[in-house]
Each structure stands twice: as C-alpha cells, then as structure tokens.
Amino acid sequence: MKRQHGKRSGAARNERRKAAGERREDDIKAVLSGDSKADHSGDRKAARNSLPVQTGQSVDLDIVGLTHEGEGVGRVQGYTLFVRGALPGDRARAEVVSVGKSFGRARLTELLADNPDRRSAPCPIYDACGGCQLQHWDYAAQLRWKRQLIADNLSRIGKLPVVFAEDAERGSSAAGADSVSSVRASDSRTASDSRPPVIVHPVIGMEDPWRYRNKAQVPIGSSVEGGLISGFYEQGSHDIVDMDACLIQQEPNEETVRAVKAAAQSLGYRAYDRATGRGQLRHVVVRHAQATGERMVVLVTNGRDLPHADELVALIREAVPGLASICQNINTAPGPVVFGDETRVLWGRDVIYDEIGGIRFAISARSFFQVNPTQTERLYRAALDYAALTGDETVFDAYCGIGTITLFLAQHARRVYGVEIVPEAIEDARRNATINGIANTEFAVGAAEDILPRWQAEGLSPDVIVVDPPRKGCDPRLLDTMLQLRPERIVYVSCNPSTLARDLRVLEDGGYRTVEVQGVDMFPHTTHVECCSLLVWNGK
Numbered sequence: 001m002k003r004q005h006g007k008r009s010g011a012a013r014n015e016r017r018k019a020a021g022e023r024r025e026d027d028i029k030a031v032l033s034g035d036s037k038a039d040h041s042g043d044r045k046a047a048r049n050s051l052p053v054q055t056g057q058s059v060d061l062d063i064v065g066l067t068h069e070g071e072g073v074g075r076v077q078g079y080t081l082f083v084r085g086a087l088p089g090d091r092a093r094a095e096v097v098s099v100g101k102s103f104g105r106a107r108l109t110e111l112l113a114d115n116p117d118r119r120s121a122p123c124p125i126y127d128a129c130g131g132c133q134l135q136h137w138d139y140a141a142q143l144r145w146k147r148q149l150i151a152d153n154l155s156r157i158g159k160l161p162v163v164f165a166e167d168a169e170r171g172s173s174a175a176g177a178d179s180v181s182s183v184r185a186s187d188s189r190t191a192s193d194s195r196p197p198v199i200v201h202p203v204i205g206m207e208d209p210w211r212y213r214n215k216a217q218v219p220i221g222s223s224v225e226g227g228l229i230s231g232f233y234e235q236g237s238h239d240i241v242d243m244d245a246c247l248i249q250q251e252p253n254e255e256t257v258r259a260v261k262a263a264a265q266s267l268g269y270r271a272y273d274r275a276t277g278r279g280q281l282r283h284v285v286v287r288h289a290q291a292t293g294e295r296m297v298v299l300v301t302n303g304r305d306l307p308h309a310d311e312l313v314a315l316i317r318e319a320v321p322g323l324a325s326i327c328q329n330i331n332t333a334p335g336p337v338v339f340g341d342e343t344r345v346l347w348g349r350d351v352i353y354d355e356i357g358g359i360r361f362a363i364s365a366r367s368f369f370q371v372n373p374t375q376t377e378r379l380y381r382a383a384l385d386y387a388a389l390t391g392d393e394t395v396f397d398a399y400c401g402i403g404t405i406t407l408f409l410a411q412h413a414r415r416v417y418g419v420e421i422v423p424e425a426i427e428d429a430r431r432n433a434t435i436n437g438i439a440n441t442e443f444a445v446g447a448a449e450d451i452l453p454r455w456q457a458e459g460l461s462p463d464v465i466v467v468d469p470p471r472k473g474c475d476p477r478l479l480d481t482m483l484q485l486r487p488e489r490i491v492y493v494s495c496n497p498s499t500l501a502r503d504l505r506v507l508e509d510g511g512y513r514t515v516e517v518q519g520v521d522m523f524p525h526t527t528h529v530e531c532c533s534l535l536v537w538n539g540k
C-alpha cells in the first residue's frame, strides 16, 4: 500500500484532522443551538470544564447505538460519546479524543465485552478506508440495524407510528410494545391516533453481500517515487491511499483501474495536484455492466489536452476485455466535484448497455445508474408493486435518471412521464425507451420542482407519482405540487431515511398516509440503506 507524495507529517495531519473535527462539531453545535455564528470561546471553555469527561481520559461505557457514520454511541453520566469501531452490545474502554457541549468522540482502546455479532473485517485496509463502516458486523445484524434505523427515522423525524411487519401480523402495534423487534413509538406525534401504524418490513439483503458495486470512481495521485497511485481518500482527509482491491467492488472494475493506471504511467501521465492545479489525470471512473459484461472507462482530466491519447487508448483496449467505451471528461474546477460538464468519446460508444429485469439500459458517463444491480431489480419490483398499476394509469416519475423505474412502470401503465435534471441522462432515457420498444413514455429535462408544475398547468393529472430523489430529498416546491396534484398513490424511493421521514411528514400533513416501507440493502457493509415507501391519499 503506497501513500501519496507530499503528505504532511503525522502530527500535522492529526492537527488538521482535529481542527476539521472541531470545525465540524462547532457546525453541529451551531445548528443545534440555532446560532450559525456561535463564537463564545470563553463560554465554551467554561462549559467544557463542567463536562463529565475530559480529553485524554479513559472511560468504560456500554455501546447502545450506532451513528449514521457507523460510530458506536455510548454514554458516560448521560454525556454522549461516539466511538469508532464499537458496536451496539459492546462494553468498551475508550480514550476521549475530543469533547463538545453536546457530545464527544473517543478512540476504542479495548473491548471489555464483545458483541456476539462482531466479526473480523475481511478487508485488509478496512481501518484506513472510509468506504465501508460495518464490515466488522455480522451481515444479518447489519440488516436488523438498518431496519431499526428506518423505523427510528420515521418515528423521530416523521413523527409516525411504526410497527414491524411480523408484529403487525400478530396484531401488536408498536405503541407501548417493548419487544426487541418492536419499534419505540413513544415520541411519535400520532402514536395515539386511530390510524394504523406504518409497517416496516425486514430489509431485503443480498445472498452474497460482496463484490456488488458496478462502478468505481477513484482519485489519482502521485507516489513518493513519482508514480501514479489510485485508491481511496484516507478517513477524514484528502490523502490518497494506493489500493487496487476493494471487496465490495466487482472484480472487472479493479482489473480495469489497474490497466488504466499502468497505461497512463507508461506514457508519463502526471496526477492532478490540487495545490498547484498542475497534472492531467484527476479521476478514473470505470463501469461494468453486470448483465452484458461491457465496460466503460472515463478519464477525468484537468483540461482538454490529452497527449498520446491514441497510444493511451490502444494500451487500455489491449488490456481490458469487454471494453465498449473510453471517454474523457474535462474538469478544470478546483473543487472536489468529480465530473466537469464536458464529456467526449475517445474510443467506442458514448454508452455501455446493461439489463435489469429484462429491460436494456444505455448508460453514459455521467448518468446515474444504481450501483448494485442485483438489489436494484428488487427495489424496482417493490416500487412497481406499490404503484399497483392496472394499465390505465398516468404516472409521473420524478428524478428518473436514465428512465429505469419509468420503463419498469411503463409496461403496466397507460403513460409515464419522467423528469430528470441531467440532460445526458434524459438522452439515455429516450434511447432506452426506443431500444426496448416502449412507446408510452415522455421525458423532460429540468428540475422536478419546475417541471411538475408545468405538467400540472398543461392539465396532466397523475394517478401515481413516483419520486426517487438524491440524498437531500424532495424540493419543498415539488412536495407542494404533489399535494396539489393529489394522486391516489405516491411511491417514494429514497437512499436517505432521514430526509424520507422529513418529506413523509409533509405529505402526511397534506392528507397522505404512509402505509408501508420496504428497505432494500443496496450498500452492504456501509451504513446506507435504500427505502421504498407507499403512501395513499387519506382524504382531507
């Protein structure tokens, strides 16, 4: 494992991390206190001195929860500490590394009592890499935790009464129940309402939860010797750790990245240096289509000029089987965003083809395509199931990407309208409708919050609306329009249970009832989980 050239000393790095951590903590505190310019350093010192723990202190604590970032949560005299590497059920010894008014962080030094579900993480670089957070936890336990996470968000943020599906079958509502599988509903605003609680199903897991990712997006850096390295950003920093193997990545992607790196290295390419703005290669993005075996390489470069482009293409083609596309994306912006606006084809097609549920999809360099194809089909089937289409319906699919859910739905509806903000994705969506012979779809480029009001003004009236927004959830204007359009059903697909819960609250207040939520584990060994939720018009 090589490390990036130009790294600062360990002490400097620790200082930097500490400062970043404190900034972040202050940000959180400011949000909690509602004071975005909080700078009361005198008050802060006094408050810290009155805390039950101090930096450097060794504490023993029971771990009772897990944060969204995968840190164990424990308490010392009511004060919350986050302990990386600790799991719920552990009794841990930890050294306090930072303290804030509301919570602090501690470093796990010893496990005093082990969680029976603890496993040794199979990945050799697990501790340094920030990609996975849960490899040290039995997979079934991960799935149980993700379900609880969904339920907790619905309950705490959405203020919804919730029940686990098996408890609902037994007839016991979550309100007041305290069995392990039951969900606390004590803080649910509507827990005492007569409405039935939201049913939370077991999260659908993978039979083999490894090697699932069909896309790798790796930053390129320079080694001390001046060679190219690629891998991942070390936890909490922008230092690249050179690494070719990742246990959640499909193997063809690893092979492709290795080949691209070797080809670029042999032609003397330099890695982009954020500090100086010099060097050509910023990122290598590779995709592997699981169903067809096709592969795509996208070289993200710091400018249009790509010396020896023909030789580079020839070397990559020679080394990578199944290659269908080599693209160059140009990104001259100084920030951390991976892609620039311009993409051009260096060799082959501008897309690769993959299939999900018997539908063929063209995928271009910048288009969103779910990273776990096995689970994607399960997710889309859940969405289709909740849409309960008979063939007569008008459906809106907001945040449609390359039209994946749109085409699943279109086979069972009268007409489906898709909207998506990335123009290339809509080009792909139109192409996808054509290649699958699906003629009852229409696509628009734009923000869903702008396009739905336009469709409404044109007199369109959906029976079902499907939304699948990015992590930040739906724009409030979109939620407002959905409430005005008042479809019979809303299917809300989400990769973030907290923004899902926030938006469900808005829709509930507007007259919808959340019936059930199906979690699908798209991202095993990480703290992420995908949800598919069904809402029906409740009448108001």
Ligand SMILES: C[S@@+](CC[C@H](N)C(=O)[O-])C[C@H]1O[C@@H](n2cnc3c(N)ncnc32)[C@H](O)[C@@H]1O
Pocket (backbone or CB within 6 Å): 368, 369, 370, 398, 399, 400, 401, 402, 403, 404, 405, 419, 420, 421, 422, 425, 446, 447, 448, 449, 468, 469, 470, 475, 495
């Ligand atoms: C989670 S992805 C879902 C894509 C698609 N449903 C799928 O499963 O492949 C969210 C999509 O929303 C798009 N997007 C982000 N903000 C948007 C907005 N305001 N309006 C429409 N689309 C947006 C993104 O480009 C991305 O393709």
